[in-house]
Amino acid sequence: MYPFKPGHVFVRDTWYVAALSAEIDAGMIERRILDEPVLLYRTEAGDPVAMAGLCPHRRLPLAMGRRVGDAVQCAYHGITFGPDGSCLRVPSQASPGSRMRVRTYPVVERWNWVWIWTGDPAAADPALIPDHGEMGLRDGWEATPAEHYAVPARYQLLIENLQDLSHISYLHGAYVEDAAWTETPVQTMFEGGGMRSARISHDTPLSGFNAWCFPDAAPRVDQELRSVFKSPGVTYSGPIVGETPGEACNGRYLGTMFAVHAITPETPRSTHYFSTTTRDFRTGDTAFSEELHRMDIEVRMQDVVALGAIERHLSDESRLAPEISVAADTPALHVRRLVEKMIAAEQAA
C-alpha cells in the first residue's frame, strides 16, 4: 500500500498513543487502532485497560455492555471478562470454560496519554516508549494541552509531512512565515533506530514568528529546525534558536520549541493524531501559551485538510502517475524506507 510495497500496511511491534488520558474514564470507549476495534476503560483503581473490542462469543462490541466492578459484561448474553481478558462468567453455564477469553493489550500511561503496544505482548517493553524528556515533556519545560485530531489519511503521509518541513512556509505560511527554512539544506542522521533531520541556518534575520516568540532578541539569529522520527508512533519537530554571536552579542541562547506528534493508525486510510507543543522559554506566560495553543491547532488542521485531500486520490493506486520527488524529500524517503523495513521484518518473523 502506497508508499510501501503492496501488502505492507502497519508496524505492529511498537508503542502508539491509544488515547489522551482525559479521554478514558470510568465508562468505556471503543477506538479503532491498526484497523482493530479496541475497548478502553479504567479500573476502579484508575489503571487503563485495553482489550479487543468485540465479545469473542458473538462479536457484539463490548463498549455496548456495562461495567461490573473492574470487569466488562457483554450486553448481548451477559458474558463477563476481567481486565486481564479472562472470562469470569458465562451466565448460561456453570463454568466459563478455558477457551473463552478476550485479547488484552499492554498499556502504559505516561504524561497525559495512554500508550498501547499492538504487537507481541511478550515484547512490550515500556523502555521502548520514546523518551518524553527528550521531546520536552519534562520539568522546567511547559506543554500546551494535548489534542486529538482525526486525520482522514494513511499515517505515513503524516510521518513524511513532518520530515519535509519545507512545507511550513507554504501550507502554514499564514502562521509560520519563515521562508528561509524552505531554502536551507537539510541534513539527516540515523540514531537509535530512528532518524533526525535538521535545517541549520546561521546569521539569518529574525522572522516574524521568532520576533513574536522572542520579542527582545537581537535582529539576527542562528537557528536549527529539527525533526526527529523516534518510531512510527512518535515524531517531534521544532526550532532551536539563539542570537548570532557578533560584536554586540555573545550568542545568547533563546529557546527551543517542539511540536510533539503521536501518530496512531486507525484504519489503512485514517489516523489518530495526538499532539502537544513543548518549550523551555516564556514558561508561565499564560497569554503566550494560549495563543501558541490556538495557533498550533490551526496549523495542524491545515495538515489534516491537506492530507485528507491527498488521500482521497490514493484509492486507486494503479491509475496514479508515479510521484516525483525533490531534494527536500530525502529525509522523508529515508523514513519511508525505515518504516518499510520494520514492516518487512515483522512479516518475515
Place this chain on the structure above:
Amino acid sequence: MYPFKPGHVFVRDTWYVAALSAEIDAGMIERRILDEPVLLYRTEAGDPVAMAGLCPHRRLPLAMGRRVGDAVQCAYHGITFGPDGSCLRVPSQASPGSRMRVRTYPVVERWNWVWIWTGDPAAADPALIPDHGEMGLRDGWEATPAEHYAVPARYQLLIENLQDLSHISYLHGAYVEDAAWTETPVQTMFEGGGMRSARISHDTPLSGFNAWCFPDAAPRVDQELRSVFKSPGVTYSGPIVGETPGEACNGRYLGTMFAVHAITPETPRSTHYFSTTTRDFRTGDTAFSEELHRMDIEVRMQDVVALGAIERHLSDESRLAPEISVAADTPALHVRRLVEKMIAAEQAA
C-alpha cells in the same frame, strides 16, 4: 458468507413475508428481497402481485411507472406488463414479441402479510407456508399489530438470536428480567424440517414480567420458554406458563404468548423483519395489548441495534478471530447447520 461456507448466502425455495398487507395498496412499491428488486402492488380486485422490479428492456425500476388497470406501464418507453408478467404492449412496434416478459413471483396473502416464494415457481406450494394457527394467529387468540423493522444485519444473525434466548435477560433485561431463563438448560428437537428448542423450568418464582401478565397467579410457576424455527423465513418464540401444582394449587394453566418473527433477507447484509405477538390470555384487554405492543417494539429495536453493531464488524471476515461458542449456542448451531444444508441442497440441484 459467515456463518456459512463462502458462497452460501440465501435459501430460495421457501416462503418469505414480502410485506405487511397494509404496505401494499393501489400504488406500487419496490422492495429488495434476496438482493433482487421486487415490485409489489395489488390488482383492482385486491390481489397482491410480485414481479421483478426492473423493466427487462432498459431496466428502469417499474415502480417509477404507472398503473394502467391491472397492468404496469414503464415510465421510460411505455412498455406495459400484465400482472402475470406477460408484455401487453411495446409502443414502438405492432406486437410485443415473444421474448419480452417480466418474471413474476408466486404470492399468497395470509393473516396481515403477503408471502412470496423466491425459488422455482413450480415448487411454490402454499401448504409450505408455516401453519399460522400453530403460532397463535388463530381464533380465540389475540395478536398485536404487525410491524416491519429494517435490520442492518444478515438474516442468520437474527435467526440465531432467536435460538439463544439466554440473551433475553441481558439485552432485554430492562423489559424481560427473567434471569432464570438464562440458567435453565435448553433442549432441542427436530420436527418437520425445522427445530424446536425449549427451556423448561419447574416450580420457579413468578418473575416480574409474569406477574405483570398474570397478576392473580400463584407465586410459583412452571414455565416453558419455547423457540421454534419453522423455516428460514419464520421463527416463533415465547413462554407457556402455568401455576406449579401444590397443596393449594391444582396447576392452573395461565397462558401462552408467542412472538412471531418473519425474517426476509433484503441484501446479504440486511434483513426485513416482520413481527407480531400472539397470546391466549387477557384477550380483549386493550390496555394490556397496547402496553405489550409498545414493549415488544422496544425489545425488537434492541435486537436491531445489537445485530447492526455486530454486522458492522463482519465486513472483512478474514480478519476476524474465530468465534467461541458456549453450551447455550447448541440450538443456534443446529439451526445454522439446517439452513446451510438447505442452501447446499439448492446449489447442488
Place this chain on the structure above:
Amino acid sequence: MYPFKPGHVFVRDTWYVAALSAEIDAGMIERRILDEPVLLYRTEAGDPVAMAGLCPHRRLPLAMGRRVGDAVQCAYHGITFGPDGSCLRVPSQASPGSRMRVRTYPVVERWNWVWIWTGDPAAADPALIPDHGEMGLRDGWEATPAEHYAVPARYQLLIENLQDLSHISYLHGAYVEDAAWTETPVQTMFEGGGMRSARISHDTPLSGFNAWCFPDAAPRVDQELRSVFKSPGVTYSGPIVGETPGEACNGRYLGTMFAVHAITPETPRSTHYFSTTTRDFRTGDTAFSEELHRMDIEVRMQDVVALGAIERHLSDESRLAPEISVAADTPALHVRRLVEKMIAAEQAA
C-alpha cells in the same frame, strides 16, 4: 463494463466539453473527467488552461493552491507550474529539475463552452470538434442558456437514451406529448464517423407541443424527429417541422429545434451533461425562449432521474438478467457498437 465488453470504459481520443465558459474564471476549479482530476482556470489573458489536477510531487490537489500570475503554486510545498505544465520553481532547490512537470490537456473555447481533448495531445485537431453550425449554434438561430447537469449514471446510458426517442412520449409525456413519434418507424444512416437516426412522419396532426411552438400553423404537419450522434461527446436531436402540402397549403416550412447534448464522462458511473437548445423560429421571442428553457430543464432532469435509477441497479452486472431489446433500439445499438469499436481501436493502438 455494460453495455460494453469488460474493460471497455471510455473513448479518450475525442473532444469533450470540460466546462461551460462561465464556470471558469480567474480562480481554479477541479473537475473529474474520464475519472481523472483536472484543474481548470484561465490565464490573465483569458485563455482556458486544463492540467492534471494533482501536484506530481505529493499529489495535493492543485486547486487548493493559489494563482501566481498565469502559474499555479501548490499549497503544500510551493512548487509552481506554468500554464504549459512546466515547473517554474521548487522552493527547496535551485532548479526545478527536468522531470518535474504536470500533464496539460489541449483546450479550445467555442461558443459558451470549453472543449478538452483527453487523448494523445498530438492528435488534438480542433477541426475534430463537432461543427457548431450544424447543431444550430450559428448566426440567425437562437440558443437558450447553456446548462450543466450532474448525471449519476454512466455516459453510454445517456447516449443511447438520445437514440431511442420513443421515450419522449412516456418519460417526458407531461411536456412533449407527441405520441405519434413513438409509433413512427426509425431510419438510420451512418455519416462522418457518427450516425443519424430519423423518424419521418407525413400528414400528422399538429400536436400540443407543435401547436405551442407554431400557433399559426395549419392543423396537419410533416415532421422529422432527428437524432445525430456526432461523437461520444456530442449528440443533438430535435424536430424539423413543416405544414403538410395540400389544397390550401403549399407546405410552408415552420422551423427546426435542436437540443444539443454535450456528454462528458466524469467517472465510470457518472457523467457531466452540458446542454442548450437551438432554433431557427421565433428568435427574439423572449417569453417563448424562457418558457422553452424552463421546460427543457425539467425534461432533462427527468432523464437525469431515470438514468440514475437505472445506474443504481447496474453495480453488480453478473446478477442482472440480460436486457431485451426492441425494434426501436436499433439506432441505440448501432451507436453502442460504434462507441465500442472506438474504445477497442484505442486499446489496440
